[in-house]
């Protein structure tokens with residue numbers, strides 16, 4: 001029995017962050033899967049939990065928590081199990097800096113690309129009237145715009161180029177940080193790594209010309225080390241979509257620069 | 262251990278960090294720099310990625326043993342960890358979550374709006390040569406627009422709306438309490454620091470918000486906030502603005 005319920009989609013991006021944190025801590029939770037591609041997150045049942053209509057959300061007893069990164073810090077503090085924040089105050093600052101950088105600068109650019117190549121095409125075939133109604137129900141105006149662009153393929157060349165620029169720069173920054181430290185923000189595995197893996201688990205497949213064993217050996221070392229952890233394996237095994245199964249690229253012992261997909 | 266705080270006028274993120282430093286009696290060399298002239302990018306630590314690429318845009322820099330710590334909420338958390346006296350964060354994990362989630366909404370929605378409106382009303386005056394030192398292309402673009410006085414009607418409306426929503430949220434939150442999280446916390450500092458300049462620029466937001474107005478007076482009256490405000494080199498530090506975080510480009 002557990003009084004923790006996580007409302008999540010795939011082990012990917014914001015959903016995957018609390019999933020993996022809970023699993024690293026060894027906290028049992030009821031998994032409430034929301035199918036993002038069926039717009040489950042905008043249905044009344046879920047809006048009663050999170051009125052913003054975004055995933056994830058977590059309940060612990062009668063308490064409701066949203067904001068994936070803040071949920072992870074809660075999970076680390078509220079439950080026993082291995083510490084996922086460093087003990088040194090300066091290193092804790094660094095973990096938070098990197099999480100914000102990923103959450104608010106880098107991930108949105110990955111996300112725009114992901115939505116245009118994966119999410120948009122996956123829902124586009126649905127009945128046009130169903131789609132119109134689904135868009136109407138989205139609570140956050142910014143998200144209504146994002147979904148419209150994804151569904152109707154309306155991302156401008158300019159904004160896609162800007163996202164691709166940020167992804168390229170973000171990759172260089174990750175590689176630099178990981179050449180200085182074993183883990184992203186500190187000497188121990190931390191929430192910054194949990195966060196980063198959710199962003200980058202399929203990086204060498206998604207961005208083969210920017211990330212591979214020749215160009216970004218430290219990113220690849222880091223991704224493989226996280227993938228080797230039992231919690232990560234168990235977490236990604238909960239994935240249902242082809243998008244998430246791309247994680248198996250990390251089983252290849254060498255991913256060369258010529259490996260175009 | 263050597264600690265230096267490079268700060269701008271006590272407004273926005275500089276106000277949060279200065280006040281947190283004084284609340285926690287942390288020893289640091291204080292060095293005033295003019296954020297509105299992009300002086301931050303001339304610092305010896307300017308090339309460190311955590312300074313050059315910080316999401317917050319212009320803000321104070323706490324240099325601890327050579328490492329540049331940026332982003333006011335997280336610097337305040339650091340000061341809370343290492344400093345003395347009353348905690349600036351709740352002890353209970355759920356209350357802490359509540360504070361961090363609150364601050365996340367402020368830094369993601371309120372801060373970009375306030376900085377946008379502030380820069381429009383009081384454009385920063387940096388010279389082209391100073392701007393050339395800015396490494397981040399997107400921060401540079403926000404600077405160019407701010408210096409040239411460019412703004413979009415759509416972004417102004419969106420920003421005003423976000424200030425109105427923030428005040429409404431605060432007003433609701435203060436029902437029956439003096440501080441946003443119950444006890445005084447970083448959430449009060451961060452929220453106040455971004456809103457102090459908005460009473461003049463979006464007065465409508467505060468009209469039907471008596472609890473918010475009283476709370477702003479309480480925050481301002483705190484000795485640590487007074488000490489921070491006393492560092493101002495101008496009469497109205499709440500009119501000093503430099504480009505802040507970008508307005509969400511993706512929901």
Ligand SMILES: N[C@@H](CCC(=O)N[C@@H](CS)C(=O)NCC(=O)O)C(=O)O
Nearest residue numbers: 013014015054055056067068069143
């Ligand atoms: N800041 C929130 C963002 C949550 C969020 O945007 N989740 C995405 C999935 S990664 C989502 O729900 N998208 C679907 C939608 O907006 O309809 C967090 O970190 O939890």
